[in-house]
Amino acid sequence: MRRVRYFEYGGPEVLTVEEVDRPEPGRGQVRLRAEAIGANYVDTKIRSNAGSIFVRPLPGSPTGDVVGTIDAVGPGVDPARRGERVTALVDPHAYAEFALADAAWLAPVPDGLEPVLASLLSTAAPVALRLLRQGRLAPGETVMIHSAAGIIGGLAVQLARMLGAGTVIATSGTGDKLAHARGLGADAGVDYTDDDWPEQVRAVAPGGVDLVLDAVGGDILSRSIDLLAPMGRAVVYGAASGDLVSVPIRSLFGLRAVTGFSLLAWRAARPAQARAEMTELARHLADGRLRVGLKAAVPLTEAAQAHRLLEDRSSIGRVLLVP
Numbered sequence: 001m002r003r004v005r006y007f008e009y010g011g012p013e014v015l016t017v018e019e020v021d022r023p024e025p026g027r028g029q030v031r032l033r034a035e036a037i038g039a040n041y042v043d044t045k046i047r048s049n050a051g052s053i054f055v056r057p058l059p060g061s062p063t064g065d066v067v068g069t070i071d072a073v074g075p076g077v078d079p080a081r082r083g084e085r086v087t088a089l090v091d092p093h094a095y096a097e098f099a100l101a102d103a104a105w106l107a108p109v110p111d112g113l114e115p116v117l118a119s120l121l122s123t124a125a126p127v128a129l130r131l132l133r134q135g136r137l138a139p140g141e142t143v144m145i146h147s148a149a150g151i152i153g154g155l156a157v158q159l160a161r162m163l164g165a166g167t168v169i170a171t172s173g174t175g176d177k178l179a180h181a182r183g184l185g186a187d188a189g190v191d192y193t194d195d196d197w198p199e200q201v202r203a204v205a206p207g208g209v210d211l212v213l214d215a216v217g218g219d220i221l222s223r224s225i226d227l228l229a230p231m232g233r234a235v236v237y238g239a240a241s242g243d244l245v246s247v248p249i250r251s252l253f254g255l256r257a258v259t260g261f262s263l264l265a266w267r268a269a270r271p272a273q274a275r276a277e278m279t280e281l282a283r284h285l286a287d288g289r290l291r292v293g294l295k296a297a298v299p300l301t302e303a304a305q306a307h308r309l310l311e312d313r314s315s316i317g318r319v320l321l322v323p
Helices: 041-050 122-135 153-163 175-184 197-204 219-224 265-268 271-286 302-311
Strands: 002-005 016-019 029-037 065-075 083-092 098-102 141-147 167-172 188-191 207-212 229-236 257-260 294-299 319-323
Touching: 016 302, 029 083, 041 302, 065 098, 083 098, 122 153, 122 207, 122 229, 122 265, 122 271, 141 153, 153 167, 153 175, 167 175, 167 197, 175 188, 197 219, 207 219, 219 229, 257 294, 265 271, 294 302, 302 319
Parallel strands: 141 167, 141 207, 167 188, 207 229, 229 257, 294 319
Antiparallel strands: 002 016, 029 065, 029 098, 029 319, 065 083
């Protein structure tokens, strides 16, 4: 079978297609015949070794949200699951024709759900929903979502509306992306590359923001904390800027709170609730209540092109690899 790895850090061109044997599932694992693989922006940072937060040893293998059919099961997995169409976050060796996944975290795909939406069930949609719930979003509150035109950010905009947010403020770096976020349900859009973006937010929410969702870090996070209302919360789930800013304790004295989020930590801490939320999200996707566009479907052998598309931050939508 074909699989993609890289043996040095660098640009997309370091991604290498190799021929290897099909992997055999171990205890608690299944093997998926891949139908499509959702590519994630974070893997471009890991591949390029861009900052200490993204360091992984070589040889490297991108992660991904694999949509596929179970074609083999390991010990401890019900053989009747063969033939099930599921999706799973695979790490390592997601970019492959066949991939191994943990049976405990497979997300069954509703009948007829297209691959681009199915690929959201394992990572992006659960993260977006949990960020809002981790931040205790209450009906009528104001939420600011950074990178709101991204996959997770766009889902968070839609879910915030479903959860009863009073005002949804979307931030991004281009006018097209802000227009996209408004189309998903945001009330206001702010370009966070403008020097005065915090003043623009204050004009929309003069009393402060109740909840901020941030995966940018750096100065964006620091200035976002200053925008929090009393009892306001910020949930941090990444640092795309590469800047792991320190949060001054005095910035929290105004009854503000900052918390972090990791999907893997959440699964380990509350597995039953995490699985229940995956089922909840599957219903929303099947009913058409959540939407994400397809930027491109790229052959597995052209994985480098998929990473170029991910790094082109001007475009919008999901990038899929197709074996």
